[in-house]
Amino acid sequence: MAAIKEYYTIGLHDTDAAGILYFANQFRIVHVAYERLLDRIGYPLRQIIRDTVFLIPVVHAEADFHQPLTMGDTVEIALSIAAIGESSFTLAYRLYSLDGDLVGSAGTVHVMADGKTKTPIPLPPDFKNRLRELME
Amino acid sequence: MAAIKEYYTIGLHDTDAAGILYFANQFRIVHVAYERLLDRIGYPLRQIIRDTVFLIPVVHAEADFHQPLTMGDTVEIALSIAAIGESSFTLAYRLYSLDGDLVGSAGTVHVMADGKTKTPIPLPPDFKNRLRELME
Amino acid sequence: MAAIKEYYTIGLHDTDAAGILYFANQFRIVHVAYERLLDRIGYPLRQIIRDTVFLIPVVHAEADFHQPLTMGDTVEIALSIAAIGESSFTLAYRLYSLDGDLVGSAGTVHVMADGKTKTPIPLPPDFKNRLRELME
Amino acid sequence: MAAIKEYYTIGLHDTDAAGILYFANQFRIVHVAYERLLDRIGYPLRQIIRDTVFLIPVVHAEADFHQPLTMGDTVEIALSIAAIGESSFTLAYRLYSLDGDLVGSAGTVHVMADGKTKTPIPLPPDFKNRLRELME
Numbered sequence: 001m002a003a004i005k006e007y008y009t010i011g012l013h014d015t016d017a018a019g020i021l022y023f024a025n026q027f028r029i030v031h032v033a034y035e036r037l038l039d040r041i042g043y044p045l046r047q048i049i050r051d052t053v054f055l056i057p058v059v060h061a062e063a064d065f066h067q068p069l070t071m072g073d074t075v076e077i078a079l080s081i082a083a084i085g086e087s088s089f090t091l092a093y094r095l096y097s098l099d100g101d102l103v104g105s106a107g108t109v110h111v112m113a114d115g116k117t118k119t120p121i122p123l124p125p126d127f128k129n130r131l132r133e134l135m136e
Numbered sequence: 137m138a139a140i141k142e143y144y145t146i147g148l149h150d151t152d153a154a155g156i157l158y159f160a161n162q163f164r165i166v167h168v169a170y171e172r173l174l175d176r177i178g179y180p181l182r183q184i185i186r187d188t189v190f191l192i193p194v195v196h197a198e199a200d201f202h203q204p205l206t207m208g209d210t211v212e213i214a215l216s217i218a219a220i221g222e223s224s225f226t227l228a229y230r231l232y233s234l235d236g237d238l239v240g241s242a243g244t245v246h247v248m249a250d251g252k253t254k255t256p257i258p259l260p261p262d263f264k265n266r267l268r269e270l271m272e
Numbered sequence: 273m274a275a276i277k278e279y280y281t282i283g284l285h286d287t288d289a290a291g292i293l294y295f296a297n298q299f300r301i302v303h304v305a306y307e308r309l310l311d312r313i314g315y316p317l318r319q320i321i322r323d324t325v326f327l328i329p330v331v332h333a334e335a336d337f338h339q340p341l342t343m344g345d346t347v348e349i350a351l352s353i354a355a356i357g358e359s360s361f362t363l364a365y366r367l368y369s370l371d372g373d374l375v376g377s378a379g380t381v382h383v384m385a386d387g388k389t390k391t392p393i394p395l396p397p398d399f400k401n402r403l404r405e406l407m408e
Numbered sequence: 409m410a411a412i413k414e415y416y417t418i419g420l421h422d423t424d425a426a427g428i429l430y431f432a433n434q435f436r437i438v439h440v441a442y443e444r445l446l447d448r449i450g451y452p453l454r455q456i457i458r459d460t461v462f463l464i465p466v467v468h469a470e471a472d473f474h475q476p477l478t479m480g481d482t483v484e485i486a487l488s489i490a491a492i493g494e495s496s497f498t499l500a501y502r503l504y505s506l507d508g509d510l511v512g513s514a515g516t517v518h519v520m521a522d523g524k525t526k527t528p529i530p531l532p533p534d535f536k537n538r539l540r541e542l543m544e
Binding site for chain 3: 428454467516526
Binding site: 018024028031046049055058060062064068108 | 163164182195200201
């Protein structure tokens with residue numbers, strides 16, 4: 001089950017001269033759903049960045065493009081938590097047309113790092129618990 | 137050996153409030169090297185889009201982020217042709233700092249499709265040959 | 273009175289390493305309100321682009337940045353129609369914080385052009401009337 | 409005379425479904441020339457952002473779009489310093505096609521602000537002198 005469901009309408013700025021969603025923009029679109037997830041678990045990204053106690057850089061990202069999306073298309077973005085590791089977590093995103101067709105998918109891996117040393121650290125227990133709650 | 141080598145300096149617009157390259161922009165940066173590849177083999181993307189005889193949408197994209205890149209960093213982008221299939225090809229990109237460190241990598245899979253029916257078609261022989269020449 | 277009111281929350285991708293909204297993204301944000309306006313008057317941009325009977329390129333754009341916006345800030349975008357000419361129209365956008373402070377503003381001038389000749393043409397009467405209705 | 413001359417080739421990511429440069433991207437393209445200017449006068453933006461002694465936010469930006477630019481078009485960007493004030497400076501950008509046609513123009517106003525109080529401060533004398541040298 002999706003932890004977060006968002007809706008997004010493809011804008012002119014998302015498209016390219018081939019008339020469809022420019023592929024890299026799909027990553028931007030799903031990242032907004034991740035920002036909503038962080039809000040939901042009480043760790044808004046703006047605060048994480050401001051506090052710099054820890055960082056959560058994206059270390060891997062991938063996406064599949066099943067159907068071309070064009071301007072004005074509204075997609076549902078379903079974010080689910082695919083895995084929670086010692087110091088990382090993996091998110092899976094599925095993009096559906098309003099007809100329910102899977103039009104795209106994506107995945108991102110985030111590593112928790114110390115704000116000063118920038119080396120990986122274990123996920124803080126409270127953060128991990130809240131992620132886990134949304135995983136179930 | 138890389139088919140294409142490009143240099144790119146991270147601009148302010150590439151970064152985000154965390155002070156580093158916004159991950160999705162790495163895809164944009166490597167795509168420019170792909171555009172140079174198409175120029176090189178005599179199939180400029182602008183012409184492909186204009187002619188609409190065939191399309192080459194990205195159907196899969198992935199990237200790894202080894203080291204954070206910050207504003208003003210110059211990277212070398214080395215594009216190589218990883219695989220050539222019946223109607224698709226796979227590109228691999230490696231991003232190096234000027235010190236020679238591998239700071240990121242990416243891959244894209246492109247499928248050749250008919251401009252009208254939008255269904256996969258075999259790579260045109262001339263296109264395939266030119267790609268193959270750069271693969272060796 | 274605003275013809276269109278939209279809300280937008282600044283995402284990580286909107287910001288830059290200075291920690292604030294990258295200035296050029298304000299233009300992108302207000303353009304989405306313009307896309308909503310075209311939907312509202314029955315001329316969705318996707319259809320205009322598809323039909324290519326006429327084009328409405330932006331010929332001038334300007335913006336003022338009154339207060340820095342940071343990630344997670346939600347702004348209200350109020351679009352009003354500032355002027356309707358023979359073959360052009362001018363839009364004015366005001367961005368407010370949720371406290372009601374004017375944090376930014378923008379303006380765009382759009383010229384109606386023939387889809388084939390690309391030369392200016394008078395605004396179609398129906399299009400002009402619908403714009404005028406929202407101006408009052 | 410232009411203080412900075414840069415060349416830029418419109419990439420797929422710069423265009424939109426109307427087949428031309430998405431207007432807001434022209435601001436991004438000219439800002440890169442400004443980043444080169446700061447490098448040239450010995451105040452690289454990455455260092456300004458890192459030191460946070462002062463900030464130079466854009467407070468106003470405007471652009472004109474004379475001719476549509478399409479993918480693969482190379483433009484020359486000529487940046488000149490239009491005005492130097494007490495605590496601000498104004499830049500003017502002209503974009504030329506390789507045929508020498510003026511295809512676009514832009515202007516940005518930057519205000520020097522204290523890194524802590526965020527209030528305007530006089531341009532540091534050395535900074536001002538270096539700008540002035542490039543103005544002549």
